[in-house]
Amino acid sequence: MNPLGEKYLRKDFLPFLFCPGCGDGMIVQSFLQAVEDLGCRENLAMTAGIGCSAWIAVYIHADVLKVLHGRAIPAAIGLKATQPSRTVVTFTGDGDCLAIGGNHLLHAARRNIDMTVVVVNNQLYAMTGGQVAPSTKVGSKTQTTPYGNVEKPLDGCKVAAAAGATLVSRWSTAHPRQLIRAFKNALTHKGFAFVEVMSQCPVQTGRYLLGSGSPQFNFQWLKDNCVAVKDTSQRDEVEAQGKIPLGDFLQVEKPEFMEEVRRMNERVKEAKAKGGER
Amino acid sequence: MGNEACAEAALLAGCRFFAGYPITPATEILEVMSRRLPLVDGLCLQMEDEIAAVVAMVGASWGGAKSMTATSGPGFCLMQEGIGLAVAVEAPCVIVNVQRGGPASGQSTSTAQGDFYQARYGSNGDYSIIVLCPSTAQEMFDHTVKAFNLSERFRVPVIILSDEVVGHIREKVCIPDADQLAFAPRKAPTVPPEEFVPFKPDADGVPFMPAFNTGYRIPVISQAKSLSGNRGNAREADENIRRIVAKIEDHLDEFADVQVYGDPKAETAFVTFGSVCRAARSAVDMGREQGLALRSVEVKTVWPFPDTLVRKALAGAKRIVVMEMNLGMLQREVERVIRQPKIKIELFSKIGGIYPQPQEFLRFLEEKR
Known part of the structure; x- marks a missing residue:
């Protein structure tokens, strides 16, 4: 077994439930490499929702709370709130995070809570058999858009940034070095970090959206259709070509929620001790 | 106020995480907690909705804190959905429902008891x-302490099913010292x-619970699970579900509470x-003054x-009238429990x-005789 797997996987839970050719195993590896490099395993508290990508967290031998569809972010907030020193990471998918859990994403980003949200984007609902998601391109035929999708997709990175996330990156499973670096940035960032990973799903995305269930084809598709960019103008250009821009889009320092709460508590307690603020 | 008594009890019981969303007639609990929790190094969060509130509470429970929502x-x-989650991941927590009229938005400022089955x-x-169903501000306090204790004892969400009258009533509450x-x-x-072994139960059916980041590296999933915490096969799922039911039902004697007010031998009994x-x-007191013997059977732990206990409290009763602010929910349970051909369970x-006014109860007894 890969030494990272030997050290970090919950071996009694193997084999993975991921289909052959799935990108989730690659994300497990990239994430574990980041954890190994940072040495942050004991502090790790993970949450996950429902969907293939949610299982990424379960195979990692660390504390994990896998909850309901879309609810991984509030569960993470509960864990962070009870012990702010935790390194809280949420594994979620495009449907889990942007559809059913969209409201929670907005408000956690707005609060700039110190946590990392990893969104695995395979452009549709895969676990349920290939239905349209908020990330699916216009025109795509899925099990629930048999005549082609008429809805515009949502860009999770832009939504997170607009809502107040202080770190936003998007990479793909075909960019492991950049992905590991993005994970490390996110895990050490003080604030709400949003890392989207474009990932191949040969079984659903490949067969229904891209025309081939071959893992090689799907991986090559990511290489051909994801373009790393350096700045915003390039990003628009890449999007105009119908391709997916990748990059470290945003990293800024802003007051973090739990820090602000701690300061407020201290201020209030001090005032209370002096007989002031009730 | 009943809602304030509830918040006081939660603080005293050691609640250090509260997540809520404003809603009449329960908002005062969130307000008190937001004022008080910072003073004891706790955290009160007003979430984006009730789904987030209940799930954050489950996260905080696994995070090691006594947690609550209202x-x-x-x-x-x-x-x-979050209550089911708390059940499945066996997270101790307390949920207060200060009932109002329904369905849907119903009557936001009015009392009701329509969430009995929900x-x-x-x-x-x-x-x-x-x-647990409190009927006084004091019971809002007492039941909240009891709710935290039962939730820890059985690793189960405990619901305090209050209502607008009890939540908003202002009356004397005795707050004992914590010791x-x-x-x-x-x-x-x-x-x-x-x-x-993460979900291996103790002899009483309740497994041991390590908090996160204490070295146990525990997998907690919302699926029906094996003892190790992985998705269970058919046999493991069967055992898991039967256990989480039995750990409560087998220990009903520890906490079930039914009280009788008035003459315990009276032939006419209310159930409330x-x-x-x-x-x-x-109504019992007024009846006594009129020479009418009555007993009121008060079901404090409804689920x-x-x-x-209800059968025992109703022993010897010839006439049983269930008094409630819904269309006969408690009545159905009493009908299930009391199966005597000569006794019709009235509503x-x-x-x-x-x-309702007590006079209405007495009038009912008279008119429906």
Whole structure:
């Protein structure tokens, strides 16, 4: 077994439930490499929702709370709130995070809570058999858009940034070095970090959206259709070509929620001790 | 105020995380907690909705804190998936439902008792849950302490099914010193991490619970699970579900509470829960003055329904009238428990938001005779 797997996987839970050719195993590896490099395993508290990508967290031998569809972010907030020193990471998918859990994403980003949200984007609902998601391109035929999708997709990175996330990156499973670096940035960032990973799903995305269930084809598709960019103008250009821009889009320092709460508590307690603020 | 008494009790019981969303008539609990929790190094969060509130509470519970939320009907609907989650991941927590009129938005400022069955059966699948029904501000306090203790004891969400009258009533509450109260501790693992089996139950059916980041590296999933915490096969899922039901139902004697007010041998008995107990007590007193012997059977722990205690409290009664502010929910349970061909379980039902007067109870006895 890969030494990272030997050290970090919950071996009694193997084999993975991921289909052959799935990108989730690659994300497990990239994430574990980041954890190994940072040495942050004991502090790790993970949450996950429902969907293939949610299982990424379960195979990692660390504390994990896998909850309901879309609810991984509030569960993470509960864990962070009870012990702010935790390194809280949420594994979620495009449907889990942007559809059913969209409201929670907005408000956690707005609060700039110190946590990392990893969104695995395979452009549709895969676990349920290939239905349209908020990330699916216009025109795509899925099990629930048999005549082609008429809805515009949502860009999770832009939504997170607009809502107040202080770190936003998007990479793909075909960019492991950049992905590991993005994970490390996110895990050490003080604030709400949003890392989207474009990932191949040969079984659903490949067969229904891209025309081939071959893992090689799907991986090559990511290489051909994801373009790393350096700045915003390039990003628009890449999007105009119908391709997916990748990059470290945003990293800024802003007051973090739990820090602000701690300061407020201290201020209030001090005032209370002096007989002031009730 | 009942809602304030509830918040005081939670703080005293050691609650250090509260997540809520404003909703009439439960908002005061969130308001008090937001004022008080910072003073004891706790955290009160007003979330984006009740779904987030209940799930954050489950996260905080696994994070190691005693946790709570409070809501009313429409919010209680949203919380149902999270209540099922708390049941499945066996997270101790307390959920207060200060009932108002329903369905949907119903009557936001008026009292009702229509969530009787929702409190028990609102989430999907087979499960068991504990539901306590206070009828005074003092009981809002006492039941909240009890709710935290039972939730820790059985690793189950405990629901305090209050209503607008009890939540908003202003009356005397005695708050004992903390050292006069007993608080159930969380059942911590007794073996080191390498020997620990995450969902292996103790003899009483309740597994041990390590908090996150204490070295146990525990997998907690919302699926029906094996003892190791992985998705269970058919046999493991069967055992898992039967266990989380049995750990509550097998220990009903530990916490079931049914009280009798008035003449315990009276031939005419009321059966009540929640705020209606108050009007029933007055009716019993008024009856006594008129030479009419009455007893009022007050069901304090409505779920799991205390069949044996209710049967005992109603022994010898010739006429049984269930008094409630819904269209006959408690009545159905009493009908299930009391199966005597000669006794019809009668119903005095008041809905629409006006709290019943004791005179109405006595009039009912007269007119329906």
